[in-house]
Amino acid sequence: MAETIAPIANDLAVKSRSVRRTIVEMAHRAHCGHVGSALSTVDILSVLYHSFLRIDPTQPQWADRDRFILSKGHGCTALYATLAQRGFFPVAELETFLRDGTLFAGHPSARHVPGVELSTGSLGHGINVGIGMALAGKRGEKNYRTVVLVSDGECDEGSTWEAALTAGFWKLNKLIVIVDYNKIQSFGRVADIMELEPFAAKWTTFNWHVQEINGHDHAEIARALSKATEETQRPSVIIAHTIKGKGVSFMEDTVDWHYWPPSDDQKAKAFSELCD
């Protein structure tokens, strides 16, 4: 796999393309799905891991680190590839993905993978655990921030709105939720399954600071994160408008690429679109 991954460059666009290639490569090798789910989060993860989160890959458990939770755990190939790129473990280790004995399962394990803060996969729990982390930080007068990336499908779950109510009530200003609003779930479109709109207004009434951005624009993502840190009284939500399958033309905005694994030809076509 190592030869298929571009050398780490300074530019976030190059880094994001490299992560996208790794995602396609992992799914192709392991013959697994969730490629579209992972591709949708790449630009957000790139900005978080390369320019926002205060973390140290040599000390994944550093007490004052910022916490990041990938609540939509099925998109973990994006997280694995980004953590590898950031230096938490060698990219070559990702060759073991989904093999017997691997650290890299189809949903991320905090017990096994350096840099993974919470084992996720059962949707609808990320913000709730993030609240615990943020509350512990607030009560302990710590300076760390807690960032949770959730899917739009998770916003159909009651646990998400209970968390939203709680964080707003406790004024957890160091909690930042990013919604990967790609408008698609496993088997259909959010608008047909359980419409979320008016989405921003819902968070506002739960007493959150709300921003809406293009979730593939690195500069916009960085600006929104920076603005979120200025809040002193409210938790922040960044509603990131994204495209499921972003970066690979035939995967973009289709329900099919929730579960399909890429064939040899599809991998080759994807790589031809993701070259530097």
Ligand SMILES: Cc1ncc(C[n+]2csc(CCOP(=O)(O)OP(=O)(O)O)c2C)c(N)n1
């Ligand atoms: C509690 C729970 N119910 C069902 C599932 C099965 N499941 C996996 S992904 C998914 C939905 C995918 O849609 P979304 O959450 O919007 O994620 P994305 O479109 O970004 O992949 C579901 C229902 C799960 N992982 N957890």
